[in-house]
Amino acid sequence: MDLYSGLPYWLIKNQLINHYNPLKADMRVDVAIIGSGITGALTAHELCGAGIDCAVFDKRTVATGSTAASTSLLQYEIDVPLADMERLIGTDAAVKAYQASLQAIADIENVFSQVNHNPDFSRISSIYLASNKKGKRLLESELTARQKYGFPVTWLDTDELWKKHRLKAPAALKNTEAAQMDCYRGATYLLNYHERRNGLRVFSPTEIRGYQETKYGYDLVTADGFRIQAKYVVIAAGFEAGYFLPRKVMDLDSTYVLISQPVDEDQLWPERSLIWETRKPYFYMRTTSDNRMMIGGVDIPYKDAERRDRQLRAKVEQLKQKFGKIYPDIPFEVDMAWCGTFSTTKDGLPYIGSWPGKNRMFFALGYGGNGITFSMIAAQVIKHSLLGKDDERIKIFGFDRSY
Ligand SMILES: Cc1cc2nc3c(=O)[nH]c(=O)nc-3n(C[C@H](O)[C@H](O)[C@H](O)COP(=O)(O)OP(=O)(O)OC[C@H]3O[C@@H](n4cnc5c(N)ncnc54)[C@H](O)[C@@H]3O)c2cc1C
Known part of the structure; x- marks a missing residue:
């Protein structure tokens, strides 16, 4: 599958990492991780930390799947608002899903402090704007739900929004528990760290073209015909995981991103908050450490990569217009644009577990707008499964969830 096209900023900012190590012989490993994006990297980190023998395989250059195209906003809010999720999956599960999501932001921060590296991770406030009166009603019920269960949230009315954030909207929810990062840099650093420190083996480009269950686990076959005997397999293959799944569990969307040229720091909006809105398909924005503005969204259902790519020029205009309506005084000169594919699930939740x-065979499928925090949860849950430890999050994110 063609996961994105255009020029994802992170690949240019960081440069492609110099890693060429295709598998050239049969091998054995306890846990084979398929995929070297942020999910495979976080999983490798958790498993290496627990002393579990593992190896990563990727058909592309390391971490150049969706991870390289991601805008990497980290928010505890899931695509499905808490109030709606309660109706969909029940209060207990919804609150636990939100709590797990909130905790995952701190856990990602912690992972990078463990390896003493900062992949442009920064704590930042998040503003969820009401796009219209209907959006304001949605935010009112969302505020009640979040406050009831102790989630960090405050209400901003029209006046406060204007005074504090130079934003014109009927209302907004704000919290200070969000973050942003460079997940391409994070993934490549983690893999390299564990290769150096813990003997992690990373094979790229190496495509897994066949798999068979055996008495001891799985036999995997690469595109070059080599055999990998693994006791366990982790599928961290992102939106291409369908090859390993007995049936489809997600829908695909096409999404679009622009990044501006850098501007003077004082031209950026107050607090450099993450900003997103209630309208669907939504629009969102963030800044980068080199004072650029990154804006994205305006998703459409995915049919094929050509159709997605044909829309890029029109979507660039649409995104620029949306930005211009929010902050007409901030100059936005487009430097790069790209489009990507991403998946959504009906309940907004990932699929994690066997x-x-x-x-x-464990799946780590962080589908939806919270793919990165879901990857963190998946890495921990899978580690716990391998160690035989209970983790109640499996009931919420597993394939046999009952809703
Ligand atoms: C434009 C865009 C914006 C986004 N914004 C956000 C955001 O703001 N916040 C957020 O949390 N999430 C966001 N996401 C989602 C998030 O980026 C993804 O959930 C995350 O990057 C997925 O990481 P991954 O490692 O699971 O998948 P990938 O990065 O796609 O990695 C999977 C890897 O598996 C490899 N692979 C697949 N099949 C095989 C095979 N058979 N053999 C060998 N290797 C294989 C692929 O080559 C690929 O490198 C966004 C996504 C996009 C596209």
Whole structure:
């Protein structure tokens, strides 16, 4: 699958990492991780930290799947608002899903302090704007739900929004528990760190073209015909995981991103908050450490990569117009634009864990707008499964969830 096209900023900012190590012989490993994006990297980090023998395989150059195209906003709010999620999956599960999401931001921060590296991770405030009166009503019920269960949130009315954030909107929810990062840099650093420190083996480009369950786990076959005997397999293959799944669990969307040229720091909006809105398909914005503005959204259902790419020029204009309406005084000169594919699930939640009856193949599928925080949760849950430890999050994010 063609995961994105255009010029993702992170690949240019960081440069492609120099890693060429295709698998050239049969091998054995306890845990084979398929995918070297942020999910595979966080999983490798958790497993290496627990002393579990693992190896990563990727058909592309390391971390150049969706991870390289991501805008990497880290928010505890899931695509489905808490108040709606309660109706969809029940209060207990919804609150636990939100709590897990909130905790994952701190856990990502912690992962990078463990390896003593900052992939442009910064704590930042998040503003969820009401796009219209209907959006304001949505935010009112969302405020009640979040406050009831102790989630960090405050209400901003029209006056406060204007005074504090130079934003014109009927209302907004704000919290200071959000973050942003460079997840391409984060993923490549983690893999390299564990290769150097913990003997992690990373094979790229190496495509897994076949797999068979055996008495001891799985036999994987690469595109070059080499055999990998693994006791367990982790599928961290992002939106291409369908090859390993018995049935489809997600829908695909096309999404668009622009990044501006750098501007003077004092031209950026107050607090450099993450800003997003209630309208669907939504629009969102963030800044980068080199004072650029990154804006994205205006998603459409994915049909094929050509159709997605044909829309890029029109979507660039649409995104620029949306930005211009929010902050007409901030100059936005487009430097790069790209489009990507991403998945959504009906309940806004990821799929984590093994398919019922297939206990040695774990899936780490962080679908939706919170893909990165979901990857963190998946890495921990899978580590706990491998260590035989209970983790109640499996009930909420597993394939056999009952809703
Ligand atoms: C434009 C865009 C904006 C986004 N914004 C956000 C955001 O703001 N916040 C957020 O949390 N999430 C966001 N996401 C989602 C997030 O980026 C993804 O959830 C995350 O990057 C997925 O990481 P991954 O490692 O699971 O997948 P990927 O990065 O795609 O990695 C999977 C890897 O598996 C490899 N692979 C697949 N099949 C095989 C095979 N058979 N053999 C070998 N290797 C294989 C691929 O080559 C690929 O490198 C965004 C996504 C996009 C596209």
